[in-house]
Amino acid sequence: MSVAEKFRSISPAEFFYRNKEIAGFANPARALYQSVRELVENALDATDAHGIFPDIAISIERDQNKAYVYRITVKDNGIGIPENYIPDAFGRVLFSSKYVLRQTRGLFGLGAKMVVLYGQITVGEPAEIVSATINSKKIYKYKIMIDIKENKPIVLERSWWQNKTGWHGTMVKVAVEGDWSKARQKILEYIKRTAIVSPYANIVFRSPDGEIKIYQRVANILPPPPREAKPHPHGVDLEMLKAMISETKAQTLIEFLSDEFQGVGRVLAERFISTYGFDPNINPKNLSKDDLEKLVRALKEFSEFRKPRADHLSPIGSELIKIGLNTILKPEFTDAITRKPVVYEGHSMVVEVGIAYGGAIEPLEEPMLLRFANKIPLLYDEKSDVAWKVVSENIDWSYYDIVFPAPIAILVHVCGTKIPYKGVGKESIAEVPVLEHEIEEGVRHVARSLKLYLAKKQKEEEMARKAITLIKYIPEIARALTVFAKANPEPIQAEVLESKLFDLVKNRFGDSLKNISSPRDVVLSLE
Ligand code: ADP
Ligand code: MG
Numbered sequence: 001m002s003v004a005e006k007f008r009s010i011s012p013a014e015f016f017y018r019n020k021e022i023a024g025f026a027n028p029a030r031a032l033y034q035s036v037r038e039l040v041e042n043a044l045d046a047t048d049a050h051g052i053f054p055d056i057a058i059s060i061e062r063d064q065n066k067a068y069v070y071r072i073t074v075k076d077n078g079i080g081i082p083e084n085y086i087p088d089a090f091g092r093v094l095f096s097s098k099y100v101l102r103q104t105r106g107l108f109g110l111g112a113k114m115v116v117l118y119g120q121i122t123v124g125e126p127a128e129i130v131s132a133t134i135n136s137k138k139i140y141k142y143k144i145m146i147d148i149k150e151n152k153p154i155v156l157e158r159s160w161w162q163n164k165t166g167w168h169g170t171m172v173k174v175a176v177e178g179d180w181s182k183a184r185q186k187i188l189e190y191i192k193r194t195a196i197v198s199p200y201a202n203i204v205f206r207s208p209d210g211e212i213k214i215y216q217r218v219a220n221i222l223p224p225p226p227r228e229a230k231p232h233p234h235g236v237d238l239e240m241l242k243a244m245i246s247e248t249k250a251q252t253l254i255e256f257l258s259d260e261f262q263g264v265g266r267v268l269a270e271r272f273i274s275t276y277g278f279d280p281n282i283n284p285k286n287l288s289k290d291d292l293e294k295l296v297r298a299l300k301e302f303s304e305f306r307k308p309r310a311d312h313l314s315p316i317g318s319e320l321i322k323i324g325l326n327t328i329l330k331p332e333f334t335d336a337i338t339r340k341p342v343v344y345e346g347h348s349m350v351v352e353v354g355i356a357y358g359g360a361i362e363p364l365e366e367p368m369l370l371r372f373a374n375k376i377p378l379l380y381d382e383k384s385d386v387a388w389k390v391v392s393e394n395i396d397w398s399y400y401d402i403v404f405p406a407p408i409a410i411l412v413h414v415c416g417t418k419i420p421y422k423g424v425g426k427e428s429i430a431e432v433p434v435l436e437h438e439i440e441e442g443v444r445h446v447a448r449s450l451k452l453y454l455a456k457k458q459k460e461e462e463m464a465r466k467a468i469t470l471i472k473y474i475p476e477i478a479r480a481l482t483v484f485a486k487a488n489p490e491p492i493q494a495e496v497l498e499s500k501l502f503d504l505v506k507n508r509f510g511d512s513l514k515n516i517s518s519p520r521d522v523v524l525s526l527e
Helices: 012-018 028-045 083-091 111-122 180-197 238-247 253-260 266-276 289-301 318-329 386-394 433-472 474-487 494-513 519-526
Strands: 055-062 069-076 127-132 138-147 152-162 169-177 202-206 212-215 333-338 342-344 347-357 368-373 376-378 408-416
Touching: 012 111, 028 055, 028 069, 028 111, 028 169, 028 180, 055 180, 083 111, 083 127, 083 138, 083 152, 111 127, 111 138, 111 169, 180 202, 180 212, 180 318, 180 368, 180 376, 180 408, 238 253, 238 289, 253 266, 266 289, 318 333, 318 347, 318 408, 333 433, 342 433, 347 433, 368 386, 386 408, 386 433, 408 433, 433 474, 474 494
Parallel strands: 055 202, 368 408
Antiparallel strands: 055 069, 069 169, 127 138, 127 169, 138 152, 202 212, 333 347, 342 347, 347 408, 368 376
């Protein structure tokens, strides 16, 4: 006789408690990295996406008594969190202000809670949050834990004080079990790469060993803040359509289509409706289940809608990419391109590619690949990312005169309201053909400009070398001239001729002659 199965459902908090690996908290090292990452991404979302130049301070301290306990503090000067939302923002899994169609770093309404939850189950201390919104008269402080079974915040302490300096922003402090020595390299790399794509930010990091990294703001422009977009008809599914219908104020199908979607005006809505034989005046709330299914299919199929808009996206821009690469990698050459928007499942997407070559970059056997999605550095699962396929398989570098080992870095940034990540960990991007094509075109563009640069440099060096060879013969020529110029009582001075020619050469080829300061050096360098 079999015993009856017991059925019950679990709360989202319990689900993530049981499955923390899928959110990136698999082991102490990875969890420390992921915690820093989630808090920093929230800090950036609260600043640059709202037109604020970010000032971000990150610190990780090791507990005096327990070596496995680390306190992470991340402080920003962002928009802050309205007081009444603080507990849910940090204590209710799947609570977010980012469930709208807008390009943000956060996405799942999960990050901050995972950090709190992970801290709670490994160390048992509550998370501390201090926050003030813009113009708030008060600064609020909360200590929060999560009721895992009920998926709701437990507020252990709430206090406030006067905001005398007009500060706004958020500070989050969480104690988690970690492993700094194993996570160190990844965390430092994460912060460095964040600095590359946000040269408009001040970022300060203090490690448990007291090591301090400062990335100072070097750009005074911000990328355009992302804006919320209406869904495009090609990007909706049945659930989304139902949700939209339940919220809309439109009384008729035709109004619903032209008001709630992008890419659909009144005229297109009419044409769509007559093509598929819907009733233009039916209240969308009265559509039957069959009608809804038919509508979703038709919306996906109809090819005359305008393309999804991309003006609500927030690409970094080629200028900032070049500034970032120059500042952090100190190469001798950079270039970058922002490609035109493309469409993926009804969402627009923009690909940006940057290149940095030479200078302080170390020659490697393959290009150093810097991947970003919505400005987040992606450090894990590199080999399964579409960008890796492009730089390692699709591109024949010898065509661009690059022979490995070569000092070359390629930056790939994909931004959009929907990124085709391969997993919940958001670490690699799938091989979607339109994306692969965009990345490849972008890489080819910057590789071509590197090729031109290298060709020009080589040509200049050759010319300089030729000039130098000529200079070497000057004394001889001068002597010969003197001999020939017997008729002339004044002999030609070799030194005079030499330095005249040297000045000429130096003016034209100054850069390639850095180590040469006199005609003698020229001759010596050739001997
Ligand atoms: P997500 O970032 O995916 O929305 P999180 O759990 O990381 O989910 O954060 C939940 C919400 O808390 C965010 O949507 C945001 O509204 C708020 N929040 C978290 N951190 C900050 C911060 N540093 N500044 C302002 N708001 C924040
Ligand atoms: Mg987040």
